[in-house]
Amino acid sequence: MALLRYESQVREPLVTGAKTYHDVTEDIVRPIEAAPSRLWKIGFTISVLLLLFGVYSVYREVVYGIGEWNLNKTIGWGWDITNFVWWVGIGHAGTLISAILLLFRQGWRTGVNRAAEAMTIFAVMCAGQFPIFHMGRVWMAFFVLPYPNSRGPLWVNFNSPLLWDVFAISTYFTVSLLFWYAGLLPDLATVRDRAKVKWRKNLYGVLSFGWTGSTKHWQRHEALSLVLAGLSTPLVLSVHTIVSFDFATSVIPGWHTTIFPPYFVAGAIFSGFAMVQTLLIITRKVLNLNDYITMEHIEVMNKVIVLTGSIVGIAYITELFISWYGQNPYEMAAFKNRYDLSTPYAWSYWLMMSCNVIAPQFFWFRKLRRNIIFTFFMSIIVNVGMWFERFVIIVTSIYRDYLPSSWSTYYTPSVWEVGFYLGTFGLFFTCFFAFAKYFPVIAIAEIKHILKKNGESYKDNMGEEEKATVEHFTHEHAHH
């Protein structure tokens, strides 16, 4: 096992500073035990206010109908579905980090997976609001569920990608939540066992389900995590594939393309990683976790961003090429409506292009990948770009339909449409602030697990163990 445990010295340590197991607990649990900082209170208040504005916007929509938004007969999907796809996409990075990187045995995921998974859950919560309230008569939202009803029973249409979405998003939310919470159990127990105050002991006692750290429980926990990771990996790919089917199975030029599933999945991971960067750069600074979310973590994620950004770029160019190569006049018109600078929405197309394809190319430079301020700036740029990608796909494909007389006038969102979007930001950050205050933002047990392998002060001591033969090590440490 010694050789299997070998961790190249070339790799940077994932935990810096001379940490013991107890230090890890201290560093990560301290913010939970301390009183919330001023910065936290301000941030939380702003989030709650945004959320309340969102609630009011949604209230207007529920009472007065979809007419509160500037949608019309031609543009039936506008900001709401754009926001839906955007939020779902953001969620995907969390699952990628927690599941796919677990299967690939990427040690660096341990520093960021907990926060990224939380981000996934909150992002999916935000995403879900849009299709639900876009239904208009939201009190009938439960009609999408296939339950025996008094209308026949009249069942849902299992052929419809919109229904697949219902199943995909709800499954995705449930599985992400279970995966996240299962991982949290041991860490909540850590908080419980350290608690000096009674309410904290009780609260975390309830939350940690009575976790003890028994070897048998760990064994099952590991099996559970591995299988959940194995399930989440195809799940996350399926979710955005199904989201892309909402468009791809239609006959609208610009939507009706087979490239959509991989293109959407790459875009989702791209925007999700950008959001992870935005959140973690702030979190590590505010909670003083620079030893656990190191430059190495940030650089690795920037590498993912440049990779997925380039995949997205290839997809954009392929779309353009195919529209020319196919010589379908409608398809060509749809794309001319995007790139031709004389069309009303060309600005959004070129904004998308520069944010998603050109901007990430800066990350080919190591210096820039390891620059915190630049990374933070880029993470915002990428998410602006990815929002516009969905806007371009949705609005520029439908604002000029087959009948020129119904071509839409310039579509601008109403204040309540924007308010709804801002409201989901409020929801997202309210949840994230609460999470950062009351939950361990870094997986404590997982950091301890890699500490002696990837921790800075332990890496140098690996020499002796590295020299030992497998037989010697197994003889010493295990038997069958």
Next chain:
Amino acid sequence: MAKKKFVVGCFDDEKVLFPAVKKVRKAGYKIHDVYTPFPIHGLDQAMGLRDTSLHTAGFIYGITGTTTALTFMSWVFNKDWPLNIGGKPHFPLPAFIPITFELTVLFSAVGMVLTFCYLCQLAPFVKKHHFHARATDDLFVMVLECTSRTNEADAKAFLESVGAKEINVQEAEDGWWLGRYAKDQKLYSTPSENSLA
């Protein structure tokens, strides 16, 4: 519930723990459990625990989800209300795949987590005996179960000789765990005459 007596030894390094587990088992003591702050690969084998079958349960839940989805959708489209949707077939298998897949994953994940909680007896408001508060922080807590033939003092001395830092005797109710520790653990070797268990 009956109370049981346990000899508890705390280790502060997993490198000491592994050989200790080996020696303790060789001496014939019955390890009730080892509580660790993080998963230690190989410790379950070292303790002689059998591998978990949670994967198998997950697989069974998964195929339950697959069959549920497929049978339900075919029943709805063919038997209960054979609605004509644009002349499309009543058994459109490709169109059934997304929902079938999602339900497979959903059943498997939910089933596994519930099974996990059941097997480990984890639930909100469950209270268990914790042998050491730092078992979730930085200590590796080995707990030996005392039988009628165990000499506490000898057991404590033995734990100290294998490297335990903090040793004490605790009484706790049994029955709060749903384990198969007794069945699981294969004896490392037959206890010799000197052994104390």
